[in-house]
Amino acid sequence: MKNNIQQLRKEHQITQAQLADQLEVSRQTIIALEKGKYTASLLLAYRIAHFFNQSIEDIFIYEDQ
Template identity: 50%
Template sequence: MKNKLPEYRKKHGYSQDRLAERLGVSRQTIISIEKGKYNPSLPLAMIMAELFQTNVESIFVLEEEDYK
């Protein structure tokens, strides 16, 4: 799954540390999500979308291989 988390994070003025603190996760979790090594839980993805005033699908995009 691709994500646009770095773009949304920067657009809203969050460092990785500050976003992690705001979401109650570690900075390493944010790094892993941004690198596509970890997919967040649905509740975490929904909190991110609410924080950035958008929908989950705008931040996280399924790719064709995700359906296999």
């Protein structure tokens, strides 16, 4: 699953650490999400969407393979 987290984070001019603090996760979680090595839980996906004032579908892109 791809996502637009890094792009949104840069548009909002916040660091990985700042985003992690806001979402109450580790910086390593943000790094893994941005690299596509970790899929967010539904709860975390909602929190990310709420933080960026976007829908989950606008942030996370499901690719059927």
